[in-house]
Each structure stands twice: as C-alpha cells, then as structure tokens.
Amino acid sequence: MSNVERDPAEVQCGGVATAAEPEHELLEPRTVPLGGPRAMLVSRTLPNRDRRMVGAWCFADFYGPTDITGQSGMQVPPHPHTGLQTVSWLLGGEVLHRDSLGNEQLVRPGELNLMTAGFGISHSEESPSGHGPVLHGVQLWVALPGDQRDVAxxxxxxxxxxxxSTADGDVTVLMGELAEAESPARTYTPLLGAELSVNADRALRLPVQAEFEHAVLAMSDGISVDDQPLANGSMLYLGPGRRDVLVRADRPARALLLGGIPFEEQLVMWWNLVGRSHEEIVQARADWEHGRTAADPDGRFGxxxxxxxxxxxxxELPNVELRARGRARRST
Incomplete structure (x- = not known):
C-alpha cells in the first residue's frame, strides 16, 4: 500500500531511544485518505508522533469495515518502495496485488501477501471487479536492516x-513464531506478527520473548490489554522485559500483536521510501520519476x-535535508 499523502512529512526513525522504555504507551491513530480526499479513510498508528517503530515494524494502516457496495473500493495506483517489506492482511473482502516483477495475486482473509522491496519495486493494489460489499484489513511495513536493504x-x-486454537480464542501467526507455531514468511530481523481472535468474555495469555518490544493493535471494540481498555483502531505499545501479554475481550474481538527486537539503526522514511540518508531518498525519488514518465521496464522500479x-x-521533496534520527522521540 502507498502513503498517498501529497505532502508527506519527513519520518525519522530507528536508533535506540535514550529514555527508559515505557511499559505502556497508548498510540492514537490519525485519519488519512487512501487515494485522495474522496477515497476510503484509513487509521494510521505507525509512525506515531512519539513512537515511530515497534521492532522493525514501521508503518501500520487499519481500515474498515467499510461498505464499498457500488463503489470502486481500494484503488492504489502503481507506486515505488525501497528498503522495506509490505505486509497485507485482510479481515474482510479481497485486494488484487500487481507488481513490477509480473506477480498478480488476489489476497483474501486468512491469507498473507508479503512483498520485499529491497533495492526497488513498484506495485498496485485495488479492489477487483465484482468485489464483495465490505473491505476490512491492515497494511504494515517492516524496515529491512542495513545489510539487507538492497536485496533483490x-x-x-x-x-x-x-x-x-484454544477455548479462549485463536492465534494466527503471520510472521515470526509464537509458542510452537512458526510462519513460513521470510523475515530479516527477529520479529513477530500475529492476529488474535478472542472469544467473548475470555482472555488469551500469550508467551512472548522478553528481549522484544511489543504492541497490540485493536481491530474491533471490546479489547483490553493488561486490563487497559483499547479502542478500535488504537495501539498499545508494550516495552521489552515481559514474558507474556494478556488480551481480554468482553465480546468476540480481534487484535494484531506486533513485536520485535528494538531496531537500532537510524532510518529516514519519506513517502513510500525507506533509506539511511537524504541522498538515498533523493536518488530513489529521481529513479521513480524517470521510470514513471519513461515507462522503463528495465529501470530500478520496473x-x-x-x-x-x-x-x-x-x-515534491521538502526544502530541508532529510535526517535520520532515533526511532522514538526523546523524553524531556
């Protein structure tokens, strides 16, 4: 998925924060139109003002359930990515992925689309013709480490x-591993992504790795994490050092558990591009514009x-130099 904001702010993330990690930090979403002012709206919790990453997870858009009956639904034109992986996960509906490698894949609920951009790729995402009435899902980005950011x-x-599966609910492991379950999806840093489906008036206590930091994104109402209520679309950050995460539901509810080793590298994330310096971003943008206007199938983004x-x-790039800084805002 693209960050389609026409004036995207510079996002500076990566690096170890100097302050002690908080045990709980509520990350409220902001509303962003997907594809323009008349398009469907998404709730973006990452990057957040103070907490820009959770492990290597650096972007999280949650959308729906949206009634797209008689509408075009999701229509994200071809756009570029560098230095990251895109993770598409649906709770309802379907999305058609096309990329510059020639892949065309429809993703449905319970299936994972994972695209590794590396040095450069472009793709589009759209609701297919004859789509269903509802679109509901999440789009995530994972930053690639420096020694892998230019992979093919x-x-x-x-x-x-x-x-x-337990009497309390089900856990689907999208990426990484949890308990005895391991996803086949390729990862480049130690991380975890799992969907939680919690039964009414039940609780899931999930074992997690103490060296990871974690966050829970509520994808429905009725969720609480460590007995803290969490509104639909909000995210609760959980600092490292814990052995488990407790998620309760007072009705059938769904959430997304994200985690990973704190990402120690400094990054610059601007528009759909992740790099390490101003010069990298400038070059990637120029390469995209050249290929886009020349329709160059042999160019960097195809x-x-x-x-x-x-x-x-x-x-347009901002009139200031893009700088890589820490992954979290410094405490005052």
Whole structure:
C-alpha cells in the first residue's frame, strides 16, 4: 500500500531511544485518505508522533469495515518502495496485488501477501471487479536492516498459516513464531506478527520473548490489554522485559500483536521510501520519476502491467535535508 499523502512529512526513525522504555504507551491513530480526499479513510498508528517503530515494524494502516457496495473500493495506483517489506492482511473482502516483477495475486482473509522491496519495486493494489460489499484489513511495513536493504525484490503469498486454537480464542501467526507455531514468511530481523481472535468474555495469555518490544493493535471494540481498555483502531505499545501479554475481550474481538527486537539503526522514511540518508531518498525519488514518465521496464522500479490508470507521481521533496534520527522521540 502507498502513503498517498501529497505532502508527506519527513519520518525519522530507528536508533535506540535514550529514555527508559515505557511499559505502556497508548498510540492514537490519525485519519488519512487512501487515494485522495474522496477515497476510503484509513487509521494510521505507525509512525506515531512519539513512537515511530515497534521492532522493525514501521508503518501500520487499519481500515474498515467499510461498505464499498457500488463503489470502486481500494484503488492504489502503481507506486515505488525501497528498503522495506509490505505486509497485507485482510479481515474482510479481497485486494488484487500487481507488481513490477509480473506477480498478480488476489489476497483474501486468512491469507498473507508479503512483498520485499529491497533495492526497488513498484506495485498496485485495488479492489477487483465484482468485489464483495465490505473491505476490512491492515497494511504494515517492516524496515529491512542495513545489510539487507538492497536485496533483490521478491514476492510471497501464503494461503495457509499456522493457527493456535484454544477455548479462549485463536492465534494466527503471520510472521515470526509464537509458542510452537512458526510462519513460513521470510523475515530479516527477529520479529513477530500475529492476529488474535478472542472469544467473548475470555482472555488469551500469550508467551512472548522478553528481549522484544511489543504492541497490540485493536481491530474491533471490546479489547483490553493488561486490563487497559483499547479502542478500535488504537495501539498499545508494550516495552521489552515481559514474558507474556494478556488480551481480554468482553465480546468476540480481534487484535494484531506486533513485536520485535528494538531496531537500532537510524532510518529516514519519506513517502513510500525507506533509506539511511537524504541522498538515498533523493536518488530513489529521481529513479521513480524517470521510470514513471519513461515507462522503463528495465529501470530500478520496473513497470506494473495490467493496472488501468497512470502510476502515482512522487510528491515534491521538502526544502530541508532529510535526517535520520532515533526511532522514538526523546523524553524531556
């Protein structure tokens, strides 16, 4: 998915924060139009003002459930990515992915689309013709570590993922491992992504790695984490040092558990590009604009075939140098 804001702010993240990690930190979402002012709205919790990353997870958009009956639904034109992985996960509906490697894949609830951008890739995402009435899901980005950020781009689709089932609910492991379940999805840093489906008036106590930091994104009402209520679309950050996470529901509810080793590298994330310096971002933007206007299939980002409509132009760069800073705002 693209960050389609026409004037994207510089996002500076990565690096170890100087202050002690808080045990709990509520991250409220901001509303962003996906594809323009008349498009569907998404709730963005990462990057947040004070907490820009959770492990290597650096971007989280939650959307729906949205009634798209008689509408075009999601329409994200071809756009570029560098230095990250995109993670597409649906709770309802379907999204058609096309990329510059020639992959075309429909993703449905319970399936994982994982695209590794590496040195550069472009893709589009859209609700297919004849789509269903509802669209509901989450789009996430994972930052690649420095020694892997220029890997050759590739795409994975996983139609079956490991599920842990108990009387209290089900846990689907998207990435990484939890308890005895391990996802087949490729990762480049130690991390975890899991969907939690909690039964009414029940609780899931999940074992987690103490060296990880974690966060829980509420994807419905009725969720509490460590007995702290969490509104639909909000995220609760949990600092490292814990051995478990307790998620309760007073009605059937769903949430997303994210975690990972705190990301120690400094990053610059601007628009859809993740890099390490101003110069990297400037070059990637120039490469995209050249390929977009020249429709160069042999260029850095290639060409997405099959999407009806033009590729997304890059926003103008800010009039200041983009700087890499810490992954969390310093305490005052």
């Amino acid at each position: 781009p590739h795409f994975e689709h996983h139609g079956a993922l490991p599920v842990l 060409t997405v075939r099959g999407y009806t409509g033009p590729a997304l132009p890059a926003p």
